[in-house]
Amino acid sequence: MDKIIEIKVLPKSSKNSVVFDAEKNIYNIKITEVPEKGKANKKVIELLSKYLHTPKTSITIIRGKTSKNKVVKITSFT
Template sequence: MILQLKVKPSSKQEGVTLDGDIVVVKVKERPVEGKANKAVIALLAKKLKIAKGCIEIISGKGSKLKRVKIDCADEDEITMKLKEA
């Protein structure tokens, strides 16, 4: 499954929410040397309860708008976990 992400680095609180079809990911890390990207992967893996190796940023590594590819889980399961509070 491929997800569209909007990343908000340097946030005070971390979290994953849905805004229409876009997943908003807030991370505390600053966008320096890929730290925010690593934090995005770690946070998504925790939220979806899958391994970090199952998530890959396929575009937008230097941008706030990213596309990620998620393996190891089916689309319905991912959608359900993202909708959970």
């Protein structure tokens, strides 16, 4: 079953972290990477993969590739 989630990315943070805000139903992801040449998106996928215990290949950014607010599709989410 696929799952669609919303995330908000905070680049150039002091540390990497993923926190789910249940009230807003959004994942807040802090990353140390700068948002250039896809580095930030790559780090977002890496962190989500670890946080959700799913392969990186199952995670796709479907909206907001150049924005802090993104929509992500997770394939075969259980």
